[in-house]
Amino acid sequence: MKKNDSATTIAASGMTNHQPAARWEDATPTGNGIVGALVYGHAYNDLTVFNHGALWFRTPPPPVPDVSGRLPELRALLARGRWREAGTLLADALTAAGYKPRIDPCHPACALRLTTEPAEPIADYRRALDFATGEVCVSWREGEIRRRRQLFVSRADGVVALRISADHGAPATCRLALVPHDREASIGWGSGKTRTPTPIPVDFRRETREGWSQVVGRYHDGGGEFGALAKVVTRGGASRLVEQGPNWVPLPYLEITGAAEIVVLIKFFANEPAAAALPRLAAELDALPTDYDALFERHARLHGELFRRARLELPCGVDAAAGNERLLLDAGDGEVSTALVQRLFDYGRFLLVCSSTPGGMPANLQGLWNGDYAPAWAADFHNDINVQMNYWAALPGNLAEATLPYFDYYDRFLDDYRENARAIYGCRGILAPISQSTHGKILGGCWVNWTAGAGWLAQLYYDYWEYTGDDAFLRARVVPFLKEVALFYEDFLVAGPDGKLVFAPSLSPENTPDAPDASIVTVNAAMDAAVAREVLNRLCAACARLGIEAEGRRRWQGLLARLPEYRVNADGALSEWLPPELPDNYRHRHLSHLYALFPGNDITAESAPALFAASRVAVEKRLGLGRQAHCGWSYAQLACLHARLGEGDRALECLELLARSCVGPNLFTTLCDWRGQALAAFWNFDERPPFQIDANFGFTAAVLEMLLFSRPGLIKLLPALPAKWPVGRLAGALCRGGITVSVEWDMPAGTLTAELRSPRDQEIALKFPRSPLRIESGAMVRESPLGSGYRVVVLRAAETCRLEAYLG
Secondary structure (H helix, E strand, O other): OOOOOOHHHHHHHEEEEOOOEOOHHHOEEEEOOOEEEEEEEOOOEEEEEEEEOOOEOOOOOOOOOOOHHHHHHHHHHHHOOOHHHHHHHHHHHHHHOOOOOOOOOEOOOEEEEEEOOOOOOEEEEEEEEEOOOOEEEEEEEEOOEEEEEEEEEOOOOOOEEEEEEEHHHOOEEEEEEEEOOOOOOOOOOOOOOOOOOOOOOEEEEEEEEOOEEEEEEEEOOOOOEEEEEEEEEEEOOEEEEEOOOOOOOOOOEEEEEEEOEEEEEEEEEOOOOHHHHHHHHHHHHHHOOOOHHHHHHHHHHHHHHHHHOOEEEOOOHHHHHOOHHHHHHHHHOOOOOHHHHHHHHHHHHHHHHHHOOOOOOOOEOOEOOOOOOOOHHHHOEEOOOHHHHHOOOOOOOOOHHHHHHHHHHHHOOHHHHHHHHHHHHOOOOOOOOOEEOOOOOOOOHHHHHOOOHHHHHHHHHHHHHHHHOOHHHHHHHHHHHHHHHHHHHHHHOEEOOOOOEEOOOEEOOOOOOOOOOOOOEEOOEHHHHHHHHHHHHHHHHHHHHHOOOHHHHHHHHHHHHHOOOOOEOOOOOEOOEOOOOOOOOOOOOOOHHHOOOOOOOOOOOOOOHHHHHHHHHHHHHHHHHOHHHOOHHHHHHHHHHHHHOOOHHHHHHHHHHHHHHOEOOOOOEEOOEOOOOOOOOEOOOOOOOOEOOHHHHHHHHHHHHHHEEEEOOEEEEOOOOOOOOOEEEEEEEEEOOOEEEEEEEEOOOOEEEEEEEEOOOEEEEEEOOOOEEEEEEOOOEEEOOOOOOEEEEEEOEOOEEEEEEEEO
């Protein structure tokens, strides 16, 4: 693969910053799904912080006390409308039993400190990232000499590779060492007070010798060791070990002068004795080629195939090569360019490729990148939308393998979920907590009353089968997980006076009805009904396909027939709570009650037109009345909802609000509006709001939703195309049924070209953005009973079906 690290070329396929970064939150990220790197600093003093997905401060979780005997009392309080008393009952019982669960935080592995002393004043500083290769390039000009530092995290060899070089044969000089990441500069978050150091339960030791540098961390509780080993190779020049004297690099360090090129190769270990790990890493490093380009070539092929598998091309003009700072300044002034939208779409794909890979951990609240020892929300896995949003773009973006760590992670904690169900509600099956990291034990507080978590987590399991058609996965992974969720519902749900089943307690994350005596804990939240309906329907369909569980299917279909129906309130909106005495609260960031519209697909214009119309009112109320209640990820969710409603301009408006309020200089998304622009919830502290990656992934998902929708047997092309994208191309996206779709459009000319490739023979209904006047295709195409904008298309296995449509 031919590389070109000029700023213009990299910007066209990635992003460039023209300013140095002083904080890790503003660093340039890259990774291979196991190891993540954050490159920041400036020309004199660069710092790269490394993360390893297996590194967490682990504590043994306590057993969950059995408080299930209090459930009748809780339900009696709910039946009498004593919401607040009911809301604290189980939490108080757990506290009284001494239950104090902890969510263990992830933490950095170490850092590479690298310093230099430019011979002349520098100019033309650039910190660039190539999305298609994962390479970060920091460069600047000293007179006529351009110096550069290039780094990537190899998917092929599991090594971080760094090259330091200069144009015109100019010598490279630097000082470097592996060091523990600064334990005092970035501790604490959201306190509203100045950050102060706190004890960290790990000790570090360093060793640097000629050609090598290493750092080892040892947990105080004896839970193991972790660390990294760096091999330093120079071409020409001189290298010496410096053990005393002032310098920005902690002593000892390697000082290299006059080299034509410096290559640093770094490998990591986690949760094993250093005495065994370090010799192994040394042997692995010695076995690798020291040619940076050779290592880069074999990595870039693997990374590039994943990133390029699906591609979006929007008309960006001269802005395509602009730096992040320029695009964000324009966005702050109210002009969000298509180039910024394109870049954020690509960035979300890049971040998913780099943070989620088979054999690793799933992407957490910060993906794979964290420079704090006490990160916001422990950088955990939030199960009430955040981890799900991380993966919304994976399957339609044709990155099915990126979801595999998710399934491995959640299957690992089934025993904890079963313990939760037994101890809290006396039920069989599984009960997932609202958030978790190293264990799956239930948390305290009001969240003990939330029962929809496992069902929501199950959605991606079934989606994986719908997109891939993997029947072995359906049998071995999907059905067992869904059966556990259904088993919980069989025991948990109780009949109400009208014979319908009741969810009690019930909770709609993280909202409270708009009533003086209301609590977050209620009965019959719409989301609970939507999740249960989806789980039971999908379980029945899966078992029918496999020809299993005939008796189980009868039970589950019986539950389905008795689930409570959705309610439309006096405003004409789909209500968040089914009981009429619980009024809607529109000023809130969560939109859990719209689950059946998105991320589910039970409510569509074709299947449930009345509920579809009520969902439209509910979405509009949320955006129109509650703008300053929203945050980065909720704007991404709103964009997805508007896309499902066919409202492209409104969807794009939400993405533009996100870009204007909750995006930092490296395009990492923040929880909320850190500048106080009245565009989103304001972070009213003396710190910047925490980096939270879910909106990065949600942005990409929303763009995909605007351009493509699928459910079994139905594909909609450009269902929510905004006016600002009159021409464009989406290639290599994936639809349910395993159908790969590419679509190119020119709306002013009224033309659309689509290519569909199916792994098996199947018929689908295809919906066009406008009724087609004429369709040219070699495939069989006929009228559809769904209406004039639809056509039935017959797809043949492994054959590309090409359609050229002329739209009315």
